Amino acid sequence: MSFGNLIQGAVILFLNIAVSSAAWAENLIYNPTNPGLGGNPNNYDYLIGLADLQNQYLPEQSGSGGAAPAFNFPPIVIDLGGVDSAVDQPAPDTGQ
Helix, strand or coil: CCHHHHHHHHHHHHHHHHHHHHHCCCCCCCCCCCHHHCCCHHHHHHHHHHHHHHCCCCCCCCCCCCCCCCCCCCCCCCCCCCCCCCCCCCCCCCCC
16 A cells, blocks of 8 residues: 555545534524523522522621621822822912
8 A cells, every 4th residue: 555545545534534523513502591581480499599509698687687898998099209299298378
């Protein structure tokens, strides 16, 4: 068997595999999961259960309605290099 026949056989084998695999391909169809977006209404209880498991904010026991957590951010200080810093400049002399 010559090298040319080997290459020709490999090309034919590759084309046969490519064509036969295309015959097994299927169309992808989008099916929404969320019932609010047109999905199956039987998924509602399952999705609510997942949301309840992921909920990290538990209501307060005092019955205050679940106040938002307090965030404490550090003050933001921007150094402008002396430009427009009214704190360091003395008041202008009006001459009176």
